[in-house]
Amino acid sequence: MISVENLSFVYEGAERRALDGVSLRIPRGAFAGITGASGSGKSTLLRAIAGIVPHYLRGRFFGAVKVGGLDTLENSPQQIARLAGFVGEDIESQMVCETVEEELLFGLENFAVPRAEIEGRIASALEMLAISHLRGRKISSLSGGQRQKTALAAMLALSPQVLILDNPSAELDPAATENLYSALAALNARGMTVVAADQKVGLLCRFATQMIVMAEGGAALCGTTRQVMNETETLASAGVMLPRRIELGARLRAEGLYDGDMPLDIPRAAAMVRGISQ
Numbered sequence: 001m002i003s004v005e006n007l008s009f010v011y012e013g014a015e016r017r018a019l020d021g022v023s024l025r026i027p028r029g030a031f032a033g034i035t036g037a038s039g040s041g042k043s044t045l046l047r048a049i050a051g052i053v054p055h056y057l058r059g060r061f062f063g064a065v066k067v068g069g070l071d072t073l074e075n076s077p078q079q080i081a082r083l084a085g086f087v088g089e090d091i092e093s094q095m096v097c098e099t100v101e102e103e104l105l106f107g108l109e110n111f112a113v114p115r116a117e118i119e120g121r122i123a124s125a126l127e128m129l130a131i132s133h134l135r136g137r138k139i140s141s142l143s144g145g146q147r148q149k150t151a152l153a154a155m156l157a158l159s160p161q162v163l164i165l166d167n168p169s170a171e172l173d174p175a176a177t178e179n180l181y182s183a184l185a186a187l188n189a190r191g192m193t194v195v196a197a198d199q200k201v202g203l204l205c206r207f208a209t210q211m212i213v214m215a216e217g218g219a220a221l222c223g224t225t226r227q228v229m230n231e232t233e234t235l236a237s238a239g240v241m242l243p244r245r246i247e248l249g250a251r252l253r254a255e256g257l258y259d260g261d262m263p264l265d266i267p268r269a270a271a272m273v274r275g276i277s278q
């Protein structure tokens, strides 16, 4: 679905490479989590997948990115957006209308969606995120979480095959974060490919099927979540804050007390502890 071949990128006016020789593949139907320290290149990678880099944010671009077979250099961000919806970190700049309904309508009209389909698309996108009750609300009156979901609903109404999200939990409290990721998992279960960058590794461990760990502009690790989270030393040297349960697993493994996979969630951590105490 998404392929990145030897991608390097230097922002206009910058000295160092924001991305440096990144190659990876994200298969159709995956839930890919991207993590890494601040400044490691997560946002730039997502912008390159969405075509924003280098079409809107300019610079020196080397290598190739393809989304659903479309080369992002040969196609405009608008063409890429028909396949892959992007919700950036700066939600405010993405919102252009006064009310939630108008915001969804704006994208649909821009994409010239036939009139007869519009009502059904708006209703089902709002329903998928459980925000039908916000339909008539002014965007200025919404909470951070409600705005995040409105931006996401505006993307979902366009029926993209891929959803790309940059730091979606940044403005959310733990309950709203859980709620948002559960909604993303439900969309993924229906076949949508999800690509989300987040520094909350514990969260990605639970929801993502694939993980990409960025370090200094490169993809330090890329594979299934199970494979990547077993590489605890590389994760630590990439500056990734390991969830407590994985820190514990790594310590038990170093002590020779445990040789299984790192526990991706609490039930697996409990099973690990039960296993060593028997």
Ligand SMILES: Nc1ncnc2c1ncn2[C@@H]1O[C@H](COP(=O)(O)OP(=O)(O)OP(=O)(O)O)[C@@H](O)[C@H]1O
Binding pocket: 011, 012, 014, 017, 018, 036, 037, 038, 039, 040, 041, 042, 043, 044, 045, 057, 199, 214
């Ligand atoms: N618009 C821009 N113009 C110039 N340099 C940029 C721009 N955006 C990012 N950079 C630089 O590119 C590098 C990678 O930044 P990027 O935002 O992709 O990292 P990140 O991992 O998403 O960081 P964070 O977790 O803090 O959002 C950094 O050195 C950053 O300063």
